Amino acid sequence: MAWLNTLLPIDYTLGIVLYWVTLGLVGLAWQGRPRLLAQLIFPAGALGALALAVVALSALNSSPDVAVLPLGLPDLPFHLRLDSLSAFFLLLLGSAAFGISIYGAGYFRTMEGGTLGLLCLEYHLFIASMTLVLLADDAYLFMVAWEAMALSSYFLVTTDHKVPEIRRAGFLYLLIAHVGAIGILLCFGVMQGGHGDYTFATMRQANLTGFWGSVTFFLALFGFGAKAGLLPLHAWLPEAHPAAPSPVSAMMSGVMLKTAIYGLLRVTFDLLGAQLWWWGGIALVLGLATALYGVLFAAVQSDMKRLLAYSSIENIGIILTGIGLAIIFHAFGKDGVAVLALAATLYHAINHAFFKGLLFLGTGSVLHATGERNLGRLGGLIRRMPWVAVLVLVGTLAIAGLPPFNGFVSEWLLLQAFLLTPALPYPYLNMMIPLGAAAIALAAALAAYAMVKFYGVIFLGQHREEKLAHAHDAGNWERFGLGWMAAGCLVLGLFPVAVILQLDHVTQLLIGHQLGTSAARTGWLWLTPVAPERASYSPIILILIILAGLAFTFIAVRKVYHGRLRRGAPWDCGFPAQTPRMQDTAEGFSQPIRQIFDFFFGITRELPSPFDPQPHYHGETHDRLWNLFYLPIATVTDKLSGLIGKLQHGRISIYLLYSFVTLLALLAFVR
Amino acid sequence: MNLTDIAFQLAQNTLVVLAAPLLLGWVNQCRAWMQNRTGPGILQPYRGLLKLLHKNALLAQDASPLFRATPYILFVCMWLAAALVPVLATDLPLAPAVDVIALVGIFALARVFIALAAMDIGTAFGSLGARREMLVAFLAEPAMLMVFFTASLISHSTSLPTIVETFAHKEFVLYPSMAFAGVAFLMVLLAENARIPVDNPTTHLELTMIHEAMILEYSARHLALIEWASSIKLMAYVTIGIALFFPWGIAEAGDWGAVPYAIFLLVLKLTAAGFGLSLLETLSAKLRIFRAPEFLGTAFLLAVLGMLVHFLLEV
Numbered sequence: 001m002a003w004l005n006t007l008l009p010i011d012y013t014l015g016i017v018l019y020w021v022t023l024g025l026v027g028l029a030w031q032g033r034p035r036l037l038a039q040l041i042f043p044a045g046a047l048g049a050l051a052l053a054v055v056a057l058s059a060l061n062s063s064p065d066v067a068v069l070p071l072g073l074p075d076l077p078f079h080l081r082l083d084s085l086s087a088f089f090l091l092l093l094g095s096a097a098f099g100i101s102i103y104g105a106g107y108f109r110t111m112e113g114g115t116l117g118l119l120c121l122e123y124h125l126f127i128a129s130m131t132l133v134l135l136a137d138d139a140y141l142f143m144v145a146w147e148a149m150a151l152s153s154y155f156l157v158t159t160d161h162k163v164p165e166i167r168r169a170g171f172l173y174l175l176i177a178h179v180g181a182i183g184i185l186l187c188f189g190v191m192q193g194g195h196g197d198y199t200f201a202t203m204r205q206a207n208l209t210g211f212w213g214s215v216t217f218f219l220a221l222f223g224f225g226a227k228a229g230l231l232p233l234h235a236w237l238p239e240a241h242p243a244a245p246s247p248v249s250a251m252m253s254g255v256m257l258k259t260a261i262y263g264l265l266r267v268t269f270d271l272l273g274a275q276l277w278w279w280g281g282i283a284l285v286l287g288l289a290t291a292l293y294g295v296l297f298a299a300v301q302s303d304m305k306r307l308l309a310y311s312s313i314e315n316i317g318i319i320l321t322g323i324g325l326a327i328i329f330h331a332f333g334k335d336g337v338a339v340l341a342l343a344a345t346l347y348h349a350i351n352h353a354f355f356k357g358l359l360f361l362g363t364g365s366v367l368h369a370t371g372e373r374n375l376g377r378l379g380g381l382i383r384r385m386p387w388v389a390v391l392v393l394v395g396t397l398a399i400a401g402l403p404p405f406n407g408f409v410s411e412w413l414l415l416q417a418f419l420l421t422p423a424l425p426y427p428y429l430n431m432m433i434p435l436g437a438a439a440i441a442l443a444a445a446l447a448a449y450a451m452v453k454f455y456g457v458i459f460l461g462q463h464r465e466e467k468l469a470h471a472h473d474a475g476n477w478e479r480f481g482l483g484w485m486a487a488g489c490l491v492l493g494l495f496p497v498a499v500i501l502q503l504d505h506v507t508q509l510l511i512g513h514q515l516g517t518s519a520a521r522t523g524w525l526w527l528t529p530v531a532p533e534r535a536s537y538s539p540i541i542l543i544l545i546i547l548a549g550l551a552f553t554f555i556a557v558r559k560v561y562h563g564r565l566r567r568g569a570p571w572d573c574g575f576p577a578q579t580p581r582m583q584d585t586a587e588g589f590s591q592p593i594r595q596i597f598d599f600f601f602g603i604t605r606e607l608p609s610p611f612d613p614q615p616h617y618h619g620e621t622h623d624r625l626w627n628l629f630y631l632p633i634a635t636v637t638d639k640l641s642g643l644i645g646k647l648q649h650g651r652i653s654i655y656l657l658y659s660f661v662t663l664l665a666l667l668a669f670v671r
Numbered sequence: 672m673n674l675t676d677i678a679f680q681l682a683q684n685t686l687v688v689l690a691a692p693l694l695l696g697w698v699n700q701c702r703a704w705m706q707n708r709t710g711p712g713i714l715q716p717y718r719g720l721l722k723l724l725h726k727n728a729l730l731a732q733d734a735s736p737l738f739r740a741t742p743y744i745l746f747v748c749m750w751l752a753a754a755l756v757p758v759l760a761t762d763l764p765l766a767p768a769v770d771v772i773a774l775v776g777i778f779a780l781a782r783v784f785i786a787l788a789a790m791d792i793g794t795a796f797g798s799l800g801a802r803r804e805m806l807v808a809f810l811a812e813p814a815m816l817m818v819f820f821t822a823s824l825i826s827h828s829t830s831l832p833t834i835v836e837t838f839a840h841k842e843f844v845l846y847p848s849m850a851f852a853g854v855a856f857l858m859v860l861l862a863e864n865a866r867i868p869v870d871n872p873t874t875h876l877e878l879t880m881i882h883e884a885m886i887l888e889y890s891a892r893h894l895a896l897i898e899w900a901s902s903i904k905l906m907a908y909v910t911i912g913i914a915l916f917f918p919w920g921i922a923e924a925g926d927w928g929a930v931p932y933a934i935f936l937l938v939l940k941l942t943a944a945g946f947g948l949s950l951l952e953t954l955s956a957k958l959r960i961f962r963a964p965e966f967l968g969t970a971f972l973l974a975v976l977g978m979l980v981h982f983l984l985e986v
Contacts, residue, residue, distance in 0.1 A: 380793065382735045393737075400783060403769075403776040412772050415816075419823055431982045437820060438975045441813035448779060448812075449805045452786050456801060461793030462733065526767065535829040538768035542751075545765070549747035553896070557743075560724055561892050570731035570888055572794040573877050584790075584798035592806040596964050 009059035024124035031117025046101035053094030059087040081137035084505035103481025126152040139188035139198040169239035180226025187219035227260035241309035246364025254357035269510040280327025291317025302586035344413035358395035358485035369471040375586035400448040404539035406492035462580035691906035692716035701949035723895035741788035742896035748781035749903040760922035761832040771819040789885035800884025810967035817974035839918035851977030858970035
């Protein structure tokens with residue numbers, strides 16, 4: 001087995017890609033036996049994901065590997081490179097995909113064979129193409145993998161293609177994905193600068209500055225922003241996420257959005273060198289706007305998966321805010337703080353993969369058990385589905401940014417980066433950055449509102465519909481998948497120093513600076529990003545004290561009291577006729593937000609008259625950007641294509657005339 | 672960090688937790704006096720807790736384990752929060768584990784649990800209370816964070832003992848930004864502790880309740896823990912206020928001789944703070960629930976203004 005030692009991590013990674021493609025094809029061939037297919041192929045794929053995570057972890061601190069594959073066009077081979085940035089995102093992909101694939105084994109079990117065979121192929125092609133995106137070292141392979149990722153995920157979104165809304169959602173996703181892809185293509189086009197060499201190595205040498213550098217940055221921000229769900233290109237997320245099967249939503253939201261973050265980091269820091277501070281300023285403002293916009297809409301949704309989709313927009317906003325901050329500091333040469341913002345960004349990216357994956361998988365179990373996505377028809381599931389309820393509670397607390405879970409650590413790091421803002425040469429900038437901290441704090445508090453609503457309406461209270469009394473808990477595969485993601489949330493929350501030490505390899509690559517020397521100075525127990533007297537946080541001690549306090553209080557109270565307990569009907573202030581319909585619905589719970597931010601939402605309401613024998617209330621909250629941004633673009637496109645259409649008469653003589661005029665024009669210009 | 676420090680922290684914390692109902696009793700007694708009532712005496716909260724602890728718990732049929740665990744979680748969170756405030760001295764071995772951002776996080780953790788527990792039984796009042804509590808919180812929490820940020824920008828640290836040492840011992844400077852922060856903090860304190868004008872702790876009208884609506888279904892030991900936790904929360908907020916805005920007299924690390932003086936000053940400050948609180952509550956009326964966001968929005972803006980003033984005038 002000596003040859004095994006000569007293999008590099010990149011070879012293993014390619015092997016896993018090949019393995020996934022094979023698994024997908026085997027799945028397609030086995031569609032006659034759907035149960036076997038789900039419970040054999042998906043766990044096998046999960047093992048591949050686990051192997052990928054292990055390989056990526058070992059590749060994080062080794063020097064970059066390169067490989068050239070003689071595929072592709074003649075004279076244009078595929079270049080691959082596995083450096084620490086790729087390795088970090090591969091680790092994210094592998095570790096999240098492991099849980100999601102295991103969960104998929106249970107979730108897809110009951111699916112009908114033909115659909116499942118196709119889904120299996122698309123799913124494995126999807127994760128394989130994401131791996132290739134992260135490995136690509138030239139624009140050519142990057143775009144091919146990027147398109148493969150977009151197409152395979154499009155087919156995954158439209159799994160239920162018989163439903164017209166789902167087809168529409170798929171179309172919208174495909175459209176925005178391709179508008180974004182054009183941006184990325186142009187960005188690479190500008191960066192290669194006419195040399196005709198599309199490898200990233202050449203682009204790194206190009207050293208674009210000034211105008212062309214800015215053009216490249218904004219093309220990348222636009223292109224990757226479209227994939228990540230950046231304002232105002234976010235419209236596809238709340239449509240596509242609910243349409244897709246839950247494990248696919250988890251994969252798209254948890255992992256695929258991060259490939260866009262990877263792309264942005266790769267272009268901005270690695271290829272361009274993040275030179276101008278105002279790039280960061282714009283990214284910061286856009287990120288904050290996206291975060292606030294996403295969380296406000298998340299708070300008023302009444303479809304559980306839509307709510308999570310808007311919350312993904314919020315989290316992408318937070319991640320982009322961190323990138324913006326890192327660019328600003330890096331451009332002013334304050335790398336000691338830039339590294340903190342960058343680490344917070346990367347940390348939040350992996351956190352989001354875990355808690356959002358967990359929550360989407362949880363909605364999948366709820367959907368399976370009840371067939372309902374509408375929050376208004378759920379409720380009380382903690383009694384029917386205790387496993388799912390407890391595991392989803394972990395995700396809920398994590399995404400609400402509460403200590404000692406993982407969401408808190410990354411927000412803490414980001415707020416520290418804001419607070420550390422050193423004297424920048426522009427006084428206005430100095431003042432604007434703390435305002436950003438205020439916006440992040442507001443977004444975090446609103447996220448807690450949205451998540452209390454999400455959890456409370458689904459799992460707590462009384463069943464709002466009769467059929468919920470027969471809801472069944474998730475099976476073992478699903479429990480394991482959910483448990484893996486929940487464990488990820490806990491581990492990432494409790495061992496921040498270990499995570500930071502791994503992130504250091506990435507920040508070292510991107511801005512040549514590390515956090516670890518200061519972060520780990522006081523030992524693995526204490527997270528001290530700058531200096532112990534400046535700020536420190538120790539989740540382990542926090543949780544130990546909470547647990548010890550709980551045990552002490554519990555025993556003390558029992559000693560005083562003996563724990564006698566009687567069960568009875570709820571008191572409810574003596575009101576006798578309590579029904580489940582009297583609980584807050586999702587709309588009811590978010591009513592204060594709707595009222596306060598009235599100007600912000602487009603709301604249509606249908607109120608019944610007081611004398612209506614069958615009163616029907618209907619309220620809807622619209623995204624105003626549809627009317628302000630998307631519809632005008634659609635109208636202009638329509639008009640322009642109408643004008644262009646006028647050129648076509650269908651008469652051959654006129655077309656000949658066009659050719660003649662073109663020839664004349666060319667002769668006049670080229671000479 | 673040595674054993675003396677840990678013992679001192681434990682003693683200080685135990686004192687705060689045990690004395691917390693006394694502060695509440697004092698506020699209630701002052702208010703009774705100002706309203707020309709005799710008042711139940713300042714020990715009344717203890718009698719209430721004892722009574723509740725000795726009763727049999729009555730639990731709604733469908734209450735989930737979350738509902739039963741919440742009072743304990745709430746109590747421990749508030750206990751921990753109170754332990755992080757330098758009350759007598761800045762010697763807090765626990766403080767490096769939890770800085771001010773994490774402190775706000777702990778308050779948020781307790782709030783999320785009580786809001787979830789309120790929704791657990793599925794009564795109309797419970798979810799109404801949960802909704803209103805989260806409404807108050809989503810503005811009060813960032814306001815609180817901004818107050819802390821202003822203080823940490825001045826003292827270059829997010830650790831509460833370091834902030835206090837900067838304010839109390841380094842130099843005597845009056846910071847205009849802290850004036851804004853102080854007003855904002857007072858507003859947050861009133862809102863977070865369910866005091867007038869945002870909420871009325873003595874109300875019996877369910878429709879106007881916020882905090883009380885959430886705990887309607889609790890009884891006996893669970894209710895006792897929640898009530899006690901509420902009084903610790905008030906104590907924690909008041910002592911945070913003292914630590915940030917009137918820190919003079921809090922003993923420096925290792926300066927044991929200053930502790931008796933610190934105790935004397937603390938009692939004085941708490942007495943004054945309780946009197947001030949009851950005065951505020953007597954003089955103002957409860958706001959309609961939809962005026963509360965304006966009140967808290969003002970607090971948030973003031974806190975942010977405080978931060979801007981810091982950058983304009985003090986850097």
